[in-house]
Amino acid sequence: MKFDTPAGANPIDRLKVVGKPTDRIDGPRKTTGTAPYANDWHDPQSRLAYGYVVGAGIGKGRIAGMDVSRAEAAAGVLAVVTAANAGKLDRGAFYVARALAGPDVDHYHQAVALVVAETFEQARAAAALVRVDYVRSEGVFDLAAAKDTAVAPKAGPFVSPEAKAGDFEAAFATAPVRIDESYGTPDHAHAMMEPHATVASWDGDRLTLWTAIQQMNWGVRDIAKTLGIAKGNVRLVSPFIGGGFGGKGTILSDAVLASLGARAAGRPVKVSLPRPLMFNNVTHRPATIQRIRIGAGPDGRITAIGHESWSGNLPDGPPETATEPTRLLYAGPNRLMRMHLARLDLPEGGAMRAPGEAPGMMALEIAMDEMAERLGMDPVAFRVLNDTQVDPENPRRPFSRRQLVECLRRGAELFGWERRVAKPGQVRDGRWLVGMGMASAIRGAPVMRSAARVRLDGRGMVTVETDMTDIGTGSYTIIAQTAAEMMGLPLDRVVVRLGDSAYPESPGSGGQWGAASSTAGVYAACVKLREAVARRLGFNATDAVFEDGQVRAGNRSEPLVRAAAGGELVAEDGVEYGDLAEWFALQTFGAHFVEVGVDVDTAEVRVRRMLAVCAAGRILSPKAARSQIIGGMTMGIGAALMEELAVDARRGFFVNHDLAGYEVPVHADIPDLQVSFLDEIDPAASPLKAKGVGELGISGAAAAVANAVHNATGVRVRDYPVTLDKLL
Ligand code: MOS
Numbered sequence: 001m002k003f004d005t006p007a008g009a010n011p012i013d014r015l016k017v018v019g020k021p022t023d024r025i026d027g028p029r030k031t032t033g034t035a036p037y038a039n040d041w042h043d044p045q046s047r048l049a050y051g052y053v054v055g056a057g058i059g060k061g062r063i064a065g066m067d068v069s070r071a072e073a074a075a076g077v078l079a080v081v082t083a084a085n086a087g088k089l090d091r092g093a094f095y096v097a098r099a100l101a102g103p104d105v106d107h108y109h110q111a112v113a114l115v116v117a118e119t120f121e122q123a124r125a126a127a128a129l130v131r132v133d134y135v136r137s138e139g140v141f142d143l144a145a146a147k148d149t150a151v152a153p154k155a156g157p158f159v160s161p162e163a164k165a166g167d168f169e170a171a172f173a174t175a176p177v178r179i180d181e182s183y184g185t186p187d188h189a190h191a192m193m194e195p196h197a198t199v200a201s202w203d204g205d206r207l208t209l210w211t212a213i214q215q216m217n218w219g220v221r222d223i224a225k226t227l228g229i230a231k232g233n234v235r236l237v238s239p240f241i242g243g244g245f246g247g248k249g250t251i252l253s254d255a256v257l258a259s260l261g262a263r264a265a266g267r268p269v270k271v272s273l274p275r276p277l278m279f280n281n282v283t284h285r286p287a288t289i290q291r292i293r294i295g296a297g298p299d300g301r302i303t304a305i306g307h308e309s310w311s312g313n314l315p316d317g318p319p320e321t322a323t324e325p326t327r328l329l330y331a332g333p334n335r336l337m338r339m340h341l342a343r344l345d346l347p348e349g350g351a352m353r354a355p356g357e358a359p360g361m362m363a364l365e366i367a368m369d370e371m372a373e374r375l376g377m378d379p380v381a382f383r384v385l386n387d388t389q390v391d392p393e394n395p396r397r398p399f400s401r402r403q404l405v406e407c408l409r410r411g412a413e414l415f416g417w418e419r420r421v422a423k424p425g426q427v428r429d430g431r432w433l434v435g436m437g438m439a440s441a442i443r444g445a446p447v448m449r450s451a452a453r454v455r456l457d458g459r460g461m462v463t464v465e466t467d468m469t470d471i472g473t474g475s476y477t478i479i480a481q482t483a484a485e486m487m488g489l490p491l492d493r494v495v496v497r498l499g500d501s502a503y504p505e506s507p508g509s510g511g512q513w514g515a516a517s518s519t520a521g522v523y524a525a526c527v528k529l530r531e532a533v534a535r536r537l538g539f540n541a542t543d544a545v546f547e548d549g550q551v552r553a554g555n556r557s558e559p560l561v562r563a564a565a566g567g568e569l570v571a572e573d574g575v576e577y578g579d580l581a582e583w584f585a586l587q588t589f590g591a592h593f594v595e596v597g598v599d600v601d602t603a604e605v606r607v608r609r610m611l612a613v614c615a616a617g618r619i620l621s622p623k624a625a626r627s628q629i630i631g632g633m634t635m636g637i638g639a640a641l642m643e644e645l646a647v648d649a650r651r652g653f654f655v656n657h658d659l660a661g662y663e664v665p666v667h668a669d670i671p672d673l674q675v676s677f678l679d680e681i682d683p684a685a686s687p688l689k690a691k692g693v694g695e696l697g698i699s700g701a702a703a704a705v706a707n708a709v710h711n712a713t714g715v716r717v718r719d720y721p722v723t724l725d726k727l728l
């Protein structure tokens with residue numbers, strides 16, 4: 001299908017619904033507790049049974065023996081699933097950890113058994129009766145210690161192990177002004193509100209999972225591969241998801257174990273992971289060690305930029321791609337980006353909100369602050385000077401839209417950046433040392449193949465179906481806005497059905513691609529529906545205007561609903577982009593500005609003000625987009641000041657594996673966050689000229705906080721989180 005229609009001919013450019021700050025259409029169901037999450041699925045007819053996971057008690061080793069007899073004999077127990085009776089299990093294609101240990105144990109809290117019983121309480125009680133004898137072996141749990149064993153990771157769809165331009169080493173060696181520093185980011189937990197949960201039900205060979213995942217297509221692929229069944233025999237249902245942040249990219253142990261438990265018990269089985277199991281059982285954002293070298297002339301122009309990153313993972317697990325943002329963010333002819341991957345026996349490292357950019361920018365944007373200081377330049381001016389409008393590795397590839405400089409300038413103005421005192425430690429407000437910091441933001445905005453089905457019924461309602469998910473982001477709303485706009489209807493004439501793998505395939509929620517991709521698929525299906533409507537009503541499709549519930553051309557006007565008088569109209573279509581990324585660097589941009597106070601005696605850090613200015617194409621729903629950005633900023637503040645999975649490097653596990661020990665920001669930690677979007681459209685990005693914003697807000701945010709702490713105190717912390725012990 002084509003979307004390069006002249007301005008004005010495309011309904012997306014005469015907006016009545018898209019671009020308005022709409023309340024979430026799914027809000028009332030969520031606030032009244034009537035939105036069904038995975039753990040809420042109860043079918044009174046189905047004799048639902050409950051599974052409880054037993055997690056491995058060692059970080060690395062082998063199961064020498066297991067006694068499940070007492071558990072099997074316990075009240076209400078229907079089955080105990082272990083590696084001994086589960087049959088052959090493969091691994092998924094995205095997450096690589098095995099859902100069930102045995103005989104080898106690959107990481108702490110890897111499941112060793114699932115106990116299935118009539119009630120949750122019976123399953124939990126019986127799980128405590130499973131006896132496991134472990135033989136512990138030597139594991140590698142400490143990234144710093146394993147750093148020298150790291151090798152180049154395998155290239156993959158999301159992984160470019162090395163990227164170069166010019167001659168970095170020579171240019172860096174001769175640069176008049178240089179920095180060469182190392183930075184550390186710790187392991188992070190997604191810590192989403194809704195724990196992983198699945199209800200599995202078999203009907204002969206056919207498996208249905210009511211579960212909580214972000215990408216239906218990956219989930220179907222991965223559960224089929226893991227269990228060795230046909231993809232066509234799998235249906236996933238995930239209409240509401242209580243946060244994911246990449247931790248629910250595809251199926252995890254709850255889905256695999258619920259499927260096995262349901263097969264063993266001959267009944268539907270529900271498995272939800274208890275919070276204290278989650279942190280070590282599922283995935284996390286891996287820790288990194290990063291080395292950044294920047295060389296510049298005395299004028300501040302970057303001549304050499306090098307970024308190397310070390311991370312660890314289980315065998316076959318990917319690296320954290322922390323060097324990615326540095327490939328595109330600043331100009332400079334001589335460049336070197338390199339990833340190193342060590343084998344670690346910790347739980348699996350995986351994607352977490354802005355994988356690559358989030359930890360990479362935590363380092364890069366401190367390094368830029370240090371470099372500006374060394375040059376005696378203002379950090380905003382230093383970044384503006386080193387802007388580029390083309391891919392620095394490939395000057396023939398422009399950015400589809402890049403307004404980083406405008407974000408920086410507007411942010412500086414709105415925030416009152418000119419009041420910043422460049423020399424650190426100079427500003428005092430009572431017991432607080434006050435400082436300002438800033439950072440750029442960049443995050444990829446890929447668009448993926450996406451399809452949808454729309455139908456117009458005899459009541460004049462339009463129903464949209466796509467397997468896109470809404471992980472709390474606003475997908476329901478922006479999809480309804482798109483369909484309403486296209487069909488010339490108010491929002492309340494549109495019904496949106498998401499999160500069912502039986503619907504046309506979308507790429508789901510991940511990589512910040514969901515908003516642009518899924519609305520593109522809906523746009524395409526609506527174009528097709530408009531053509532069908534025009535045919536039924538005897539209009540020429542290219543002349544027909546869809547507005548106010550009417551279809552008009554010339555001086556004839558017909559109610560839209562009349563097109564369905566002879567029976568419902570259904571249209572299905574999708575958008576696929578081919579080699580778009582070869583032509584354009586598709587990215588979103590932003591600038592963060594932060595003011596902190598640091599207690600002069602205790603070094604307690606409080607964020608006092610924070611602003612993000614963002615450029616991300618057309619903003620489909622300013623309200624939902626703002627929520628995404630402030631959510632990202634909040635997570636960035638957490639990453640700057642508190643979030644850290646503490647590794648027990650002797651026993652090999654994350655010690656603080658619950659929400660009491662794993663600190664995330666609460667309301668009292670977060671001041672009024674300001675967000676400003678540039679008025680931008682990006683015609684290359686999607687038919688709606690929109691890009692996603694779900695991961696832009698976290699990118700750079702933590703470094704802006706760290707830079708503000710430095711400005712307040714003069715102490716440069718390069719090892720996150722910036723806790724008070726590092727400031728005293
Ligand atoms: Mo995201 S971390 O690509 O869900």
